[in-house]
Amino acid sequence: MLEAPSQKSCRYFRFCWGFVLLLLLPSKVWSAPRAEEAASRYQKGEFAAAADIYLQLIDENPSNASLYHNLGASLYRNGEIGAAVAAYLKALQLKPRDPDFKFNLAFLLAKATDKLEARMPPRSWQNLLISEQLSQRELLYLSVGSVLLLSFGGTWLLRRRETLPRLLTFLVPLSVLCLYLAGNLWAKVEWQQDWGAVQANELAAYSSPTGKSAVQIFKLHEGAPFAVLESSGDWLKIGLSDQKTGWIQRDQVVVFGSSLRLYHRAVKTSPPENAKASLP
Amino acid sequence: MAKIGKWTARFAAFFLFFSCYGLARAGTVTGELDKAVGSIEDQFVYTLSVQGSMDGEPEFPKIEGLDVQRTGTSQSVSIINGKFSREVQYQYVLVPQKAGTFQIPPLRVKLDGAWQETLALDLKVEDVASSGPGAAGGGGGNDAQGSAEQPVFIERRFTRSKVYVGEPLVATVAIFHRVKFFGAEPEITYPDTFQVKNIDDQKNFTRTIDGQEYAVTELNSILTPGKEGKYTIDPAILNAKIGGAPRRRSRSWLDDWMTPTEVVSKRFRSPPAEIEVVALPLEGRRADFTGLVGRNIEIKSEVSKREIKVGETVTVTLTLTSDGATAGMADPELKLGDKAKIYRDKPQSLDQLDLSRGVAGQRVLKYAVVPAKSGKLNLGKLSLQVFDADSGQYKDILTELGEVEVEGNAQAPADTQALAAQEPPAAAKEEARSQAKEVETLGEDLVEPHAPSRLESSALPSPLEWGTGGLLSLGGLILLTSTLWREKRQDGREERELLRQRKEALSRYLKAMQGAQEQLRQAQSKAAALQAHNALKAYFSSKFGLRSSSLTLGDALVCLEERKIAAASQDSIRALWLGLDRVLYAPDVPSNQTLETFLQNAQQLMQEVDKQC
Numbered sequence: 008m009l010e011a012p013s014q015k016s017c018r019y020f021r022f023c024w025g026f027v028l029l030l031l032l033p034s035k036v037w038s039a040p041r042a043e044e045a046a047s048r049y050q051k052g053e054f055a056a057a058a059d060i061y062l063q064l065i066d067e068n069p070s071n072a073s074l075y076h077n078l079g080a081s082l083y084r085n086g087e088i089g090a091a092v093a094a095y096l097k098a099l100q101l102k103p104r105d106p107d108f109k110f111n112l113a114f115l116l117a118k119a120t121d122k123l124e125a126r127m128p129p130r131s132w133q134n135l136l137i138s139e140q141l142s143q144r145e146l147l148y149l150s151v152g153s154v155l156l157l158s159f160g161g162t163w164l165l166r167r168r169e170t171l172p173r174l175l176t177f178l179v180p181l182s183v184l185c186l187y188l189a190g191n192l193w194a195k196v197e198w199q200q201d202w203g204a205v206q207a208n209e210l211a212a213y214s215s216p217t218g219k220s221a222v223q224i225f226k227l228h229e230g231a232p233f234a235v236l237e238s239s240g241d242w243l244k245i246g247l248s249d250q251k252t253g254w255i256q257r258d259q260v261v262v263f264g265s266s267l268r269l270y271h272r273a274v275k276t277s278p279p280e281n282a283k284a285s286l287p
Numbered sequence: 288m289a290k291i292g293k294w295t296a297r298f299a300a301f302f303l304f305f306s307c308y309g310l311a312r313a314g315t316v317t318g319e320l321d322k323a324v325g326s327i328e329d330q331f332v333y334t335l336s337v338q339g340s341m342d343g344e345p346e347f348p349k350i351e352g353l354d355v356q357r358t359g360t361s362q363s364v365s366i367i368n369g370k371f372s373r374e375v376q377y378q379y380v381l382v383p384q385k386a387g388t389f390q391i392p393p394l395r396v397k398l399d400g401a402w403q404e405t406l407a408l409d410l411k412v413e414d415v416a417s418s419g420p421g422a423a424g425g426g427g428g429n430d431a432q433g434s435a436e437q438p439v440f441i442e443r444r445f446t447r448s449k450v451y452v453g454e455p456l457v458a459t460v461a462i463f464h465r466v467k468f469f470g471a472e473p474e475i476t477y478p479d480t481f482q483v484k485n486i487d488d489q490k491n492f493t494r495t496i497d498g499q500e501y502a503v504t505e506l507n508s509i510l511t512p513g514k515e516g517k518y519t520i521d522p523a524i525l526n527a528k529i530g531g532a533p534r535r536r537s538r539s540w541l542d543d544w545m546t547p548t549e550v551v552s553k554r555f556r557s558p559p560a561e562i563e564v565v566a567l568p569l570e571g572r573r574a575d576f577t578g579l580v581g582r583n584i585e586i587k588s589e590v591s592k593r594e595i596k597v598g599e600t601v602t603v604t605l606t607l608t609s610d611g612a613t614a615g616m617a618d619p620e621l622k623l624g625d626k627a628k629i630y631r632d633k634p635q636s637l638d639q640l641d642l643s644r645g646v647a648g649q650r651v652l653k654y655a656v657v658p659a660k661s662g663k664l665n666l667g668k669l670s671l672q673v674f675d676a677d678s679g680q681y682k683d684i685l686t687e688l689g690e691v692e693v694e695g696n697a698q699a700p701a702d703t704q705a706l707a708a709q710e711p712p713a714a715a716k717e718e719a720r721s722q723a724k725e726v727e728t729l730g731e732d733l734v735e736p737h738a739p740s741r742l743e744s745s746a747l748p749s750p751l752e753w754g755t756g757g758l759l760s761l762g763g764l765i766l767l768t769s770t771l772w773r774e775k776r777q778d779g780r781e782e783r784e785l786l787r788q789r790k791e792a793l794s795r796y797l798k799a800m801q802g803a804q805e806q807l808r809q810a811q812s813k814a815a816a817l818q819a820h821n822a823l824k825a826y827f828s829s830k831f832g833l834r835s836s837s838l839t840l841g842d843a844l845v846c847l848e849e850r851k852i853a854a855a856s857q858d859s860i861r862a863l864w865l866g867l868d869r870v871l872y873a874p875d876v877p878s879n880q881t882l883e884t885f886l887q888n889a890q891q892l893m894q895e896v897d898k899q900c
Binding site: 039042043046049068070071072073074076077080081083101102107110111114115122142143144147148150151154155157158159161162165166168214215217222223224225226249250251252253 | 452453480511513514567576578580614615616617618631633634732733734735736737738739741742745746747748752753756759760762763764766767770771774
């Protein structure tokens, strides 16, 4: 026996809510005891050990923004400002509006010698996007929400046999919104640029990845943020917020990217005095 | 024995017949060129025609010096005198890369189980005489010089043919044409080790060569070589569709307008060029080499104020000019130790194309200097190591910044340590903010790590979320489209119902009128009039989709007016309606005879109206 259409859509609606509620259930996929251990090591002042544990946890959960935040703090206390900047760059990439991440990155960048921003100057059309302000998950939820609103609203209006102008007044702006959000989501997934920071005290950038004959075009210092534009052997082509580009050696930098991950424990004699002194 | 021989002969004849039949049925394959001789600017079309059933796809062999692109396939099926034949044509465009004679080897295809092949074809490609002389000349050498015989040619110029690593040069590709282009696409490539910056503004002008006026389009690029070596630059190529001769002789302007011009695809090219890139010498290069390579490099400095108070800002502006790009250079640092705090502004580079100088570069650097002590502040000299491409040597360019008189200030901190702790002055702070906007949020220390209980799950959507989101969206869209479809179908059903009612309106009316006449025969004139009146209302409601209970004469007349029913018919309808009203509501009842005539007239009238509807 055939069901009435309204019953069908009600069932679909209930099904949707069921799924949404299921997704909203808190899911902790990281290992709690090891996170406790890392926190305890940090409290004891064993920052390198804490950073190591956070790195292991990140290996298991590479998209957990809070782990990058904790790693960044541990690295900073351990005197690795460049690596800490790279960790916060990644954390902000995952959760762009988190105030803690923003504050800490600003704090670290202010300490860096090179006054560079952690973003490339946007092109005019990029100003239209909101993908820089929202995380992937938020964009996904907004996109799906707008599609559902369009679908249910459109269905309801069609059932009510609303006039064509009313239907269009509702459907056209919502369709545009859906396309806009889906476009932002696509941009977020496809155009995500890896960012990193300089780990060495001083690092020369060259005009080409050829070593001997290349011309040194500028110098960067520890903590300078950059975008990874290209990779070739042991070299990375980087772009800075002041639109400079150059080639640098990859063993001198830290990148916690989606496609590239570079981190070498820097040999530091001692953590910076202010870092230790400021511990609670 | 004779019987066996007879059977063998029969079998042999049978076998021979079917073999011949099979051979006769075997497909054929032919290959042909649209022209066997042409110039290097031409494109050649090779057509492979296959008749019969082919296994797989044909493969065009690789021929050195010929670019081969398959452009399409066409099929034709014909039945002539009951014989069915099928032909497939594969078309290939052959673009010659050099002049010479090319042999296209036989193409083998398997047709109806047997291998067949085309004949080998020769293709002669002639060089275009006047596009030849172009080896890159010396500084500013041209690649090609056209002659008035050619309707289209490409000229290429480089500002220099020998440059140093990092020294920019301007490459100009000028397209000369005196025929109409119906679409053109340039292909200009440079070695990977060259950084190429295309200048967006293309120049268009006209030039007369040997009495022929050419339209010229110039495309300019700035090339910055990144690695030493001798480079052969590939020819600049233009794939263009140009107008050929009209297809037939024109007799009038109308004929010209009506006759389409034949469009021919051509590929024009400049000869290859050579550029030598020389490495910068290691000898003489210091660690603080700025990386600026160019000619006529100069530096100027400007200090905004020579007399200030402690804590105030003085702006030092350095302006570097060079016949070369300045965008990639390392910026110099002002070193004043603990005498002052220095805030560097974002440098501004302006590298412009200049026909006489190649690239005219300018870089402006600004430093906000905040003196820490009173007295004379000696800003000193600033020395930058650059590479002068004219002399082929490193040189230092110097600028004297001079001194600034700093007056003491009671509120100013006495020593540098205190100054370091002090907030930068408003101007410097503003500059610092413009460089790094997020510095505004600075506090005393980092925000501490999140407690384990605050650690969140992954910030990226899980596959479950992606899948669910996709399913929900898909489901929603399916729901919307299915509702749309259902509503449309429902509308269609209602429409059909309405149409059916319209079609049957007259027959129902006539049936009802028969009923009315029957009642009239039974001397029930009032009932007959009522039935006739209702039948009339029912007719209009079915015909025009109105509700019959509330239908008035006015509504019916409006509908008739909208359907442009003749005025006379409208008047008759009005008379009929009012007449029935009179019979129904008037105290005196007309005679049966009168009423019957009236009803008969009403039937005829409605039949006429229905025809008009």
